[in-house]
Amino acid sequence: MSVTRGSSRTAPTVCSGHSCLNEIDYVDITLINSNFTNIQVPAEMDAVKLMKELRVNYEQEASYLPKETGLSLIESTVQGDSRISAKCRDAKVEDLWSLTSFFDYSTQTFVLAVNLLDRFLAMMRIQPKHLSCISLSCLHMAARVTEEECNLTPTDELIRIGQCRFTVSDLCRMEKIVAEKLNFKSKAITALTFLHLYHQITASYCSDRKETLSLEKLEAQLKACLCRISFSKAKPSVLALSLLKQEVEAVRSEDMLEITYHIQRHLKIADSELQLWSERVARCLSEYASPECSKPNHRKLQWIVSRRTAQNLHSHRTVPELPTIPEGCWDESESEDMMSSGEESLSSSLGSDAEGPYFPLHLHRQKAQQYLHA
Secondary structure, three states, X not given: OOOOOOOOOOOOEEEXXXXXXXXXXXXXXXXXXXXXXXXXXXXXXXXXXXXXXHHHHHHHHHHHOOOHHHHHHHHHOOOOOOOOOHHHHHHHHHHHHHHHHHOOOOHHHHHXXXXXXXXXXXXXXXXXXXXXXXXXXXXXXXXXHHOOHHHOOOHHHHHHHOOOOOOHHHHHHHHHHHHHHHOOOOOOOOHHHHHHHHHHHHHHHOOOOOOOOOHHHHHHHHHHHHOOHHXXXXXXXXXXXXXXHHHHHHHOOHHHHHHHHHHHHHHOOOHHHHHHHHHHHHHHHHHHOOOOOOOHHHOOXXXXXXXXXXXXXXXXXXXXXXXXXXXXOOOHHHHHHHHHHOOOOHHHHOOOOOOOOOOOHHHHHHHHHHHHHO
């Protein structure tokens, strides 16, 4: 298919999945802004492919959303109830973030694990005592899909570092239950999927410009949002676009802001919906940036041990009390005799009975007096 700059025609229709899609609305792409006069044709073709992939993922994202009724039920649950509460869920997601950082797993692993967890919690009635096993199962399932086999953490070590009380067989059984209920095979469309596509699209138009967006920063912001269950109700495409828009406004790039607008128009995202989630994202990131907020990725592992174990650990670190060795208190004649005799080694001179030249003189005298009185 030839590409002509400035053309207003529409590309051929392509059938994909359940619906027929335009390969791309060429009015959207040709080019998003006619002011980009320095963009080459290969960059335009890359953008066409990205926008096509964006549309396909947009039409499939609803299949990977948690049930909103289930999420609302979790949010309405109070502490101490027999069901999972929002606070309990958020705390467990923060634990997953900590474990992801500890095992050096990717952001993709964390986001997929949270997606599996939320979909399962929104579908099933779960007791709080089972949440640790479920969350760790979701993390292990996500890691097997996204991480290299050589980087996978052994199951027993995952349980040990996670300080959980269930067994490896318990974790395996839970993984089967989660996979069956969610019909999980190998992938899920998440907000990270769209965030990567958005970043690639903006990069394709701004490759020769000074304005660049940090993908690592965008991923960190996404992880902070996912630690709150309310963001699980957002469409992944809208949540990712809200994060992108927030960052573009921060760098004050009019070109990238216009690209953001055309992405919104291409996906037919309503202004009111984008504005709603943009405000929530801004509020969340503002609270996350405050000093009072505990950052899960900086959290140290805390081990819960019994009093007996704690005492044993403390005793191993206790330094034995030994008398202070003062300087300049040597009996030179006595020390020379002992050293020249060769009968005592260094190890024997450091004995606990306070003998030898390495202990103060008054200790020797006390010892001699004891022998005389005896």
